[in-house]
Amino acid sequence: MSSFFDNDSPSNLTEYSVSELSGSIKRTVETAFDQVRVRGEISGYRGPHSSGHAYFSLKDDRARIDAVVWKTSFSRLKVRPEEGMEVIATGKITTFPGSSKYQIVIETLEPAGAGALMALIEERKRKLGAEGLFDPARKRPLPFMPRVIGVVTSPTGAVIRDILHRISDRFPVHVVVWPVKVQGEGSGEEVANAIRGFNAFEPHGPTPRPDVLIVARGGGSLEDLWSFNDEIVVRAAAESRIPLISAVGHETDWTLIDYAADVRAPTPTGAAEMAVPVKAELQAQLSGLSARLQGSTLRQMDQRRQQVRALVRALPSLDQLLALPRRRFDEAASGLGRGLELNTLNKRRSFERTAAHLRPDMLSNRIAERRQMLNERMTRAERTVERLIDRSKSRIGRADAALASLPSRLKSQTSRMRDRLANLSRSADTAVRHQLVRARGELSAQERMLQSLSYKNVLKRGYAVIRDEDNRPVSEAAMLPAGSGISIEFSDGRIGAITTEGGEPPAGARKRGARSAEPKATEPRPAASKTADPTAPPKQGSLF
Template sequence: MSDTSNIAEFSVSEISGAIKRTMEETFGYVRVRGELGRISRPGSGHVYLDLKDDRSVLAAVIWKGTASRLKIQPEQGLEVIATGKITTFPGQSKYQMVIEALEPAGVGALMALLEERKRKLAAEGLFATERKRPLPRLPRVIGVVTSPTGAVIRDILHRISDRFPLHVLVWPVRVQGETCATEVANGIRGFNALAPGGPIPRPDLLIVARGGGSLEDLWGFNEEVVVRAAAASDIPLISAVGHETDWTLIDLAADLRAPTPTGAAEIAVPVKAELLASVDDLTRRLTSGLLRLVASRRTELRAAGAALPSPRDLLALPRQRLDTAGERLRPALRATLRDRQGRLLTAAAKLSPQTLARTLRHARESLVAIGGRKARALHVGVERRRQSFDATARRLSPERLGDRITLSRERLDGLSGRFDRAFGERIKAERRQLGGLEKLLDSLSYRNVLARGYALVRDEAGQPLRSATGVTPGTALSIEFGDESRLAAVVAGGEGEPEVPPQRKARPAKERPPAAKQGSLF
């Protein structure tokens, strides 16, 4: 094409922008029905996915703010109807759909999603029977997660007031719509987060309630966030969502399912009048039983008292033993007093001044004898230590040290001579081994073959020739004999006198110096 063409030139950005404007002005907002394929959730919070049918694939994106407000969360394989606009992504030359609303394509798709989610959560053990806890017999505080303006909360409060008035806390939430699941899950977690004994009393029982409705209306109670919050609740939880024929996934995760919100209130608390009547009946039965027990014990006591002997007969024998002991006590006291007086006189005789002086003299003599033995023992110990020190000093005298040094030097000289002899023997053995290897190398060398009359022919590159094939007239050769090498040139073969072509002279081959023999290393 000529450089003078009048076709307008566009930049890449101009073309991309024009295509983007054309796509957005042509389509605007569209509703697309398809199956969700690849779904990607990067750290930015945006959701990237594919809408596909049996023939085509449409790339789509859900921005972070829109993704948090969706009625249902996108899951692979779900058939949906997406609402948004078609636009382009100039950075990759592709078009895509920006989704602003997402809804399932009919009740069948919702049921399929519900069954798939039910299987997934059941596999995690969230619906296991052993995880369910018993409800408190008589809760003091009940927490209700529901809408504060609907008829459900009025029915629950009315039923609780009729049966057993107690403290009820209401956590207001939306029970339908985009934020329903998040608000219900936050309500369950919020009640569990209350500290026992705090300014706001912590409930002993939770009720999650909502009136009846279609599957789409109750869908918020099928979301994973609600099911996981119910399963993780430390407070026993009653699910009262919908009518008796309705069921949601929170019913399977709760500790107990009530057919209706009113039924949940009836399950949560007993009837106060019935309890009072039961308590009165038990009180009457207890009082009557106690009266019968006291009467029975009184009769048994009287019978036992009639069988016992009189107090005078019971005390006659102990009184006699007391009189006998009293008569023996006075003579025993006199004998004991005489014995103590005799022992006192004996001890006083031993404590006379003459006896004390004699005892003191004997003790002084014993002390002097012990002092003499101690001095002799000390003298003997000192003499023994002196003798031991003298013997040690004699062993450490210069003459003894000189003898030990001389003996050590003689041993060192002997070891040095043994080392020199051993090293010489090792050198001789290594030299003999090296000589044997040298002889083996000579016997295996090709030069021995050349010495028997053979020759080695090499080409111009110095490579050995094993065949005449490929050797042309005029080729320069190097022939090595047993004693030396010669240069040669190939001439034309045939009968008669061979001729050397005049136009080409043989180039002398590079003479290879004879290989030097391996000499001794020593």
């Protein structure tokens, strides 16, 4: 009996493993809190993760709970989470067994009342205004008479009918409608895509590019007009190269697109009135201007006619204009006969004076003088040729004497050049040796630097290089799907491998590895040529 009381008695409680206990808690919490609505302030939000999921916390003044929005739910959220935003989150409570934490998996997210929406609008207004999207200097005037008008609105509402009816009454033009949702999930993206789509039209494409855009919607509550406070819509309106008219809601309704648009209209009908003028008024104005232009033209013609008549009266008559030229013509005609006679007489006298000098004896004397001059010049030329011949003979004699002494001078010059060439050869050998020593030192330094930077030194420390089937290095595991062939380079060679799910070796691979601990012999790689090794220092040859 003493031995029985000395030992501890076993407990009747069921024994659980940590995984079983965590799983039981997870099922209990998810069953008890399958669908909950939690109100709190978003904290720690840094945008969606690279995986597409969003992680943050909901807090109030006394508690805090982790929250997660999966990728599939995040794309369907009407309101995107923002840091410090008070929201009402709907979802379910679950646990994370890996760290013994509980969290809410959010499926829908909405602002916590109109006050939160107005605070969010004001925050976005300050943010976008600081970026200059609401700057009045960047707003453009509307075209006076557009040929094509683009309308972004719902195709089934009364808004599009009011706009088309008003444009048809005032000034019928071509209207292109881009149908979009103006309320609900995805409406903001559709409005932004419509604005960017109109801007992407070619000026002379199959669908004409609008000269002005109208973004319109009927009146509604703040939640109904929330799509036009979306940041993507405001940025699309600010980036639009086509002048844009915002006609969202009634005259008392204001949205952020009204600040980014070039012009805000109080109603969709008012936007149609701003877009086109009244055709009847233009016709009446044109008729008035045409009548004024016609009257001004007639009055100006009368004034010009009177001025021409006055100028005609001031001009002299035809007889007065031709009197002086006619008198000059008569005087010139009367003196023409006498002038011809005097000119003939003068020419005859000049001919007689010239003919008096042309006698045979004068020509004979001139021929004799020319012959004598020619003989004198021939005599001078002969004496000049003789002097040149004498000079050439003397130069040839001096050249013969110089050629006789040429071999001795050539020998002395050859000796001096041979000595000079020997000195230059010794200097060149010394310079080449110094250059080779310096080049070998620089090459050795470059080789040491190359060895220190080579990735093969890293491989010797136990690392490896993974390459895919195209022999390209792989830096991330996500780049290799399961079943891909890879090669692993170690410091002493390469081996091949096949990737698996989760990084676990295939069945039986660990046992086979246990039976043979020695690494597989790698196939010997073909020896590279010594001349092809980039790290081997180049051989130094002699210059002689």
